[in-house]
Amino acid sequence: MAKAPVLTPRADDFPRWYQDLIGKAELADNGPVRGTMVVRPYGYGLWERMQREMDARIKKAGAQNAYFPLLIPQSYLTKEAEHVEGFAPELAVVTHAGGRELAEPVVVRPTSETIVNASFSRWVRSHRDLPLLVNQWANVVRWELRPRVFLRTTEFLWQEGHTAHATYEDARDYAARIHRDVYADFMENVLAMDVVPGRKTARERFAGAVDTLTLEGMMGDGKALQLATSHELGQNFAKAFGTRYLSADGRQEYVWQTSWGSTTRMVGALVMAHGDDHGLRVPPRLAAVQAVVLAIRDDAEVLAKVREIGDRLKDAGVRVHVDDRTGTPFGRRAVDWELKGVPVRIEVGPRDLANGTAVLVRRAAGSKEPTAIEALPAILPEVLEAEQALLLEQSRAHRENHTAEVTTVDEAVEAASAGWARIPWDALGPEGEAELAERGVSVRCLVAADGSVPERGDQPGNVAVVARAY
Numbered sequence: 001m002a003k004a005p006v007l008t009p010r011a012d013d014f015p016r017w018y019q020d021l022i023g024k025a026e027l028a029d030n031g032p033v034r035g036t037m038v039v040r041p042y043g044y045g046l047w048e049r050m051q052r053e054m055d056a057r058i059k060k061a062g063a064q065n066a067y068f069p070l071l072i073p074q075s076y077l078t079k080e081a082e083h084v085e086g087f088a089p090e091l092a093v094v095t096h097a098g099g100r101e102l103a104e105p106v107v108v109r110p111t112s113e114t115i116v117n118a119s120f121s122r123w124v125r126s127h128r129d130l131p132l133l134v135n136q137w138a139n140v141v142r143w144e145l146r147p148r149v150f151l152r153t154t155e156f157l158w159q160e161g162h163t164a165h166a167t168y169e170d171a172r173d174y175a176a177r178i179h180r181d182v183y184a185d186f187m188e189n190v191l192a193m194d195v196v197p198g199r200k201t202a203r204e205r206f207a208g209a210v211d212t213l214t215l216e217g218m219m220g221d222g223k224a225l226q227l228a229t230s231h232e233l234g235q236n237f238a239k240a241f242g243t244r245y246l247s248a249d250g251r252q253e254y255v256w257q258t259s260w261g262s263t264t265r266m267v268g269a270l271v272m273a274h275g276d277d278h279g280l281r282v283p284p285r286l287a288a289v290q291a292v293v294l295a296i297r298d299d300a301e302v303l304a305k306v307r308e309i310g311d312r313l314k315d316a317g318v319r320v321h322v323d324d325r326t327g328t329p330f331g332r333r334a335v336d337w338e339l340k341g342v343p344v345r346i347e348v349g350p351r352d353l354a355n356g357t358a359v360l361v362r363r364a365a366g367s368k369e370p371t372a373i374e375a376l377p378a379i380l381p382e383v384l385e386a387e388q389a390l391l392l393e394q395s396r397a398h399r400e401n402h403t404a405e406v407t408t409v410d411e412a413v414e415a416a417s418a419g420w421a422r423i424p425w426d427a428l429g430p431e432g433e434a435e436l437a438e439r440g441v442s443v444r445c446l447v448a449a450d451g452s453v454p455e456r457g458d459q460p461g462n463v464a465v466v467a468r469a470y
């Protein structure tokens with residue numbers, strides 16, 4: 001009888017494969033309240049690495065970390081009409097606390113534009129206080145009707161940046177800088193994920209924003225996932241909260257603002273973009289464990305050698321883990337590490353030791369070859385970089401091979417059954433976008449004819465990237 005696969009094959013049932021992998025790779029569990037999740041240590045380790053890489057880029061862009069309260073007075077949200085309308089269906093509202101009814105209900109933050117502006121209106125007095133650039137790492141709550149672990153959960157972790165500027169141009173340029181130098185750079189160079197940067201249409205932009213920049217990634221099943229957004233808020237929140245400054249020529253002016261964010265959704269993106277029927281494939285620059293050294297048998301010489309290899313690789317700058325749990329069968333341990341997507345496995349048994357070699361297994365390349373033990377510290381950094389490059393190359397090839405050029409709504413819907421479509425915005429327009437939405441397809445972003453981010457949503461020659469999306 002054929003052995004049952006560890007995971008449901010992706011081609012058979014992609015959503016089931018995703019749920020199988022989340023559980024068997026020990027990334028997360030469902031929480032006790034519908035729509036919540038418990039992030040397990042291995043999954044949280046991926047998020048920590050994402051935090052570290054992004055936080056460094058955010059600070060390089062000049063923003064400082066701060067923290068704002070979880071609970072927001074309900075009256076704050078009503079000050080910006082479009083904003084509250086956009087979030088109203090997702091709000092969790094606290095009406096009782098301390099055994100009594102609250103004089104004013106408070107909202108569990110769905111995002112922090114309103115409470116940040118309440119502080120900005122006190123902190124900003126003069127043009128010398130600008131630009132004001134802050135970021136926070138926090139949790140938010142949005143009451144999700146169709147939850148899916150990491151992709152859409154009632155509570156999730158994220159970073160959200162908020163800035164205030166003296167001019168529209170400064171705010172616009174900073175939103176673009178975050179979009180390019182923080183998000184796009186991180187996703188391409190750390191997550192090894194090919195992404196399409198572009199502008200949201202008016203229908204799809206953030207509630208309360210005047211413009212939204214986005215990064216869209218293609219998942220293994222051809223659907224799109226919005227990975228991060230950077231918003232130009234104009235002066236909408238500044239006027240609602242009275243956030244003004246005294247200009248150099250002595251006039252009171254409203255600030256111009258941005259906000260931008262990315263979430264634990266990126267862990268789900270990592271699974272769906274790089275995973276295969278054997279499990280995760282974690283890019284080496286992201287991986288908390290880049291290489292695992294496995295002892296095949298309970299042999300004193302083998303155990304001594306795998307520990308020595310581990311020490312030497314650590315000295316070479318590799319994030320390494322030594323698996324000497326010989327009480328657990330080797331096959332089970334190998335499958336577990338494959339599920340977890342560790343970029344490289346180094347397997348050592350008595351026969352390998354006699355030959356002075358180890359079996360080097362590359363997760364992304366799917367290769368397995370004997371390698372001289374003495375050569376490992378020198379070659380492994382190069383192997384890891386090759387694995388990183390291969391994942392990005394595969395991600396880009398997948399998107400290009402599953403993107404069609406079309407000219408009609410019907411063609412776009414057909415293409416979206418297996419991937420993405422590109423259609424001239426002049427041929428689609430808001431009317432065509434509405435028709436697509438009725439058929440379960442959305443405009444993910446607008447790009448310029450050459451694939452770059454357009455200066456404006458109505459720029460001549462813009463192309464709409466359309467897809468079914470998570």
